[in-house]
Amino acid sequence: MTELSTNTPKPRDVSAIVTAGLAKRYAAERRFRAFGIAAIAIAVAFVALLFSSIIGNGYTVFVQTHMRLDVELSADAIDPKGTRDATVLARGDYAGLVKGALRERFADVKKRRDKRKLHGLASQGASYDLRNMVLADPNLIGQRISVWLPVSDDADMLIKGHIPRHTGEGSRRISDKEIAWLDALAEAGDLETQFNVRFFTSGDSREPELAGIWGAVVGSALTLLVTIALAFPSGVATAVYLEEFAPRNRWTDLIEVNINNLAAVPSIVFGLLGLAVFLNFFGMPRSAPVVGGFVLAIMTLPTIIIAGRVALTSVPPSVREAAYGLGASPVQAVFHHVLPLAMPGMLTGAIIGMARALGETAPLLMIGMVAFIVDIPGSFTDPSTVLPVQVYLWADSPERAFMEKTSAAIMVLLAFLIVMNGAAVYLRKKFEVRW
């Protein structure tokens, strides 16, 4: 230090001083890098743990155990009068047919209680599948067909190995007899796991093996469409107005403080607001994606506004000067030059807000989107649920098979998120201006 401040003309060996300090500088750099790598490693480990536990629990949902039965599609049970009218066909006793086929297969089962157990091997979905087949092709009536039908959730869990076979009979939901029947089917090659189409195409159900995620996916998509359609334009407009046009005074300061505060308000408060305003005051429908979208839009608005303002301030002032210098009006300067450059940043903010909205449950509980809904929503006003709420509902159900569904729903939620982020990256690349 003293050497630095003296004015003596004596030449110093700068090179030696720099060399002496180099080791220290590089050590600092190595340390910093080590910390960074350690942090990333820990994060990756946790993500891997999370993913492996979710996927480990949930991957079996993509298949469903089916058994092959020979079913006599007797006209007596389906269409005794031979009208071939669709409403009559739809009301036929298909469950009885499935039961009959099972009894025929295991003809030695005589006791009533055992018979009931035997009937329980087939899922309720088996009769739905039969009905759909007959509706699609009424000529099947009177024929004897060999079909693959879904088994019940307990049987499915056993085959997938989620229910241990070797514990005492009393401590599992499936009896030794049922196991024996299933083994007999398996031995005959009449039991196999098939791709679970139903999970991806149907709505919720009380029966785990019939429950699907599609209703929640559609509900989430509809809700997010409403959210982005409302929040993005108004958020961008607010950011542009506050940043580029609004005078700096006490009012705009107040607005700014309020926006920043809103970003930190717990989401359930927005749900209560939605309940009070949209449902009670405006009388909008309960459990509807449109109301969910409104609530989530209000919730994400502050995020989009704040990100938008940051994006606008980071546009170099020389661009504004150039535009004004040519005689562009303020609106032209903003819309022709500043906004396009701020767009990628604004999209990033919007996508962060959307991702948060996608994962939000609490405010939606308040407006009734937590209901058990079997039908797939067809419009913005149909009752529906969303993915995180579906996760919550399934996680709350006692059946072992719903545990598998829960993990699978989380996987679908993550896939949804990845698709959304992918779209955002694509859009950002498209809007990005290379200097």
Place this chain on the structure above:
Amino acid sequence: MFRENMEADVTFDSDDAGRFDPDTDDAYSSTEEMAVVESPPKIISRGVDVFYGDTQALFGVDIDIRPNEVTALIGPSGCGKSTFLRCLNRMNDIIDGCSVRGSITLDGRDIYAKSVDTVHLRARVGMVFQKPNPFPKSVYDNVAYGPKIHGLATDKDDLDAIVHSSLERAGLLDEVKDRLHEPGTGLSGGQQQRLCIARAIAVEPEVILMDEPCSALDPIATSKIEDLIDEMRNNYTIVIVTHNMQQAARVSQRTAFFHLGKMIEYGHTDTIFTNPNEVRTRDYITGRFG
């Protein structure tokens, strides 16, 4: 004291003795045939004070800027040259907390009057900035932007013609005619600056303000721009800020010397460079301070 200088200007005679002798004397002599009959000033500034918040950056600046002349503003860094230049097309309006007092007239009309529209004013008074700032768009779109927003082109062909002639006059056409649709920001620094000049003249302004247009350029690009400025003088009124004394001497007819926010001396470039009234001017020009 400014008044005196200005009176002196009016009686200026182009055969004034003792010319300043920069290294290249022919560039200088080409500006010699100046109009002997003075036309009325294009821009008149009287008592212009500028404040950035509470700090005053300009103190009572009085200048008459004459049409079809190049007026150079010189002075040490931070003396307020850019500030004054920005007053002339009200670019200071977009700086928060900047306020302007005094009067500036363009063709006899106060440009700070309530009725004046800044969009209209800036279409008449164009600007080239110190740092080249092309839009991150194609070369073509950069030049076409001004004519487009002001509705100067009737159709696509007309716009093409404006773009080509502007680039031509800025001496850039040959270099960019094959890459009109590539980004303007991909050009070299000197080309970008000429692009900005082309963009400014595409609007056909009456006055062009240039803030150190050559500060980032090599001597060849600089001389191209100086030639351009000299040629543009026939059609436009030009005000240029420069730190390069030779440049001021080469391209300008009049020179104003600023120091610490005050305009110290204003007059014919010859007079300022050869026989200034003020000691500070002489010291600055001869490089004794600044």
